[in-house]
Amino acid sequence: MKNKRLKHKFLVFLAFLVVIIELFPIFVVISNGFKRDIDIFTSNPFSFKFSLQSYKSVLTDYMFLNSLKNSLIVALISSSFSVLAGAMASYAITRYKFRGKTAIAYSFLTSRMIPQISLSIPLYLMFRNLNMLDNVFSLVLAYISFNVPYIIWLLLPFFASIPREFEEAARVDGCSEKRLFWSIFIPLVAPGLVVAMVFSFIMSWNEFLYALILTNTQARTAPISVNAFMGQYAPQWGQLSAAGTLMLIPAFIITLSLQRFIIKGLTAGGVKG
């Protein structure tokens, strides 16, 4: 018995150890943000003097602030539109019978899997022809290509789980199709919509490739700015880490507040609903 308790204690200790080791790189980023540059260039990661210098320079850097603003705009608009369009489509797929339904659903699933690099060339040419390069709106559109299919698959099980009786009762009461969607289904799948919003926000927020190819200076997003702190000659690790830490805030929020939904969010379209 004593042996067993000892073993349990050891395993709990091991669990903590795993988490500490795993989070070490994140500790490195966060602490680098609060270091002076000279301290970053000494190898011991634990000896440093606390400083807000990097945050000061990042938060007064026009280029970075502008890109942060762009990131917010792009992520918010793209994910809001995608949640709306995705919810409507998911509703149609789960609640209506129509021809080609399975085909449509599977095409949305496969389009979620298409590698971004394969779309980057045609998207670049399309937006160039429309004279929309370095334009925030073209990023909004480009991000729809991964957000909408993802959201449809994320929401399918949420819509499917609502019992038929709900809509039948509403129909008997003479509820119109559009009102049925807005006043009956939307409130019922609200948790799913929140997860969809948060996940598509964070996918857009983290996105790098399209931003790299489709933007230059005006519409540049924050991940590009973070990389730009690498500089041409010497990396500015302090500012890079401060900017990076600011970019991590949504990730912190999502992991600490949405635990329950994370699996659904991560595997949308991969696991039986």
Next chain:
Amino acid sequence: MLLSSKNKKKRGNFPLFFLAPALISVTAVLVFPIAYALGLSFFEWNLMNEANRVFIFFKNYVSVFNDPQFWKSFLLQIGFIFIAIPIELIIGFFVSILMNRKFKGAGVLRSLLLLPVFILPVLSGLTWSFMLQPEYGTINYILSLLGFKQIAWLAYPGTAYTAVILQDIWRMWPFMFIILYAGISGMPKEFEEAATIDGAGFWQRVFYIIIPYLKPTIITAILLRTIDALRIFSEVYVMTGGGPGNSTLLLSLYINKQAFEYFNIGYASAMSIILIVVTLILTIILVRGNIEIDGDKA
């Protein structure tokens, strides 16, 4: 009866209204671009010299299959998948067993483990390249404490490739963990209890109970990660840019290089289409094993 048939007729027309926004937007930014890329792939087309556009039909594909760098990138990609994903799976598997016990703070630990999954890939890549710097990098510091020599990881082909894989393992094993944990924590307790009473040891329980129970979950997780690993770009791009000496030039990076450094967009499009086809094959395997549209049941 009358009511329901009337309803049916009406409902037959209706989905278009609900499907339209998704169908139109996805067609515009996804279906059309894929068709466009397919079209491009039949042309010799250089962005620097656009007047000289020549329709060459399948010749780009022939050149791709004769391009040693394409095969090298392909092998690097396969190697990446075959090294990184099994390691992620093994770590995720054992940690999910480890975390499947009750203790104070277990919930917080589990959610903290997920942070790397949601970190900016770019920031993850940059942080790893910081930690791997010679002289001031954290990992080199730890190595020197342990009495090893410092290594300029990103300067040599073999170590750079290792570094890129390490970065991916660090960021994605928690993904495996959380999916497998969901499976393990839902496993009926009787299974394990019965096995323990029968005197099964740890490894016996792993091989005869836990793995068979989790098999579908494991397969899904591997497929999702493989599809994901086929498109890896930004982490590697910021860590090594594909170097040194093309040693980390994975497929996405090679396509990007051909398209936006050499401006061979016809050629790059042919590779894009090949990548799409590989992805589709994997997706079909995933779909066939796993997926049903739930709404049909009702």
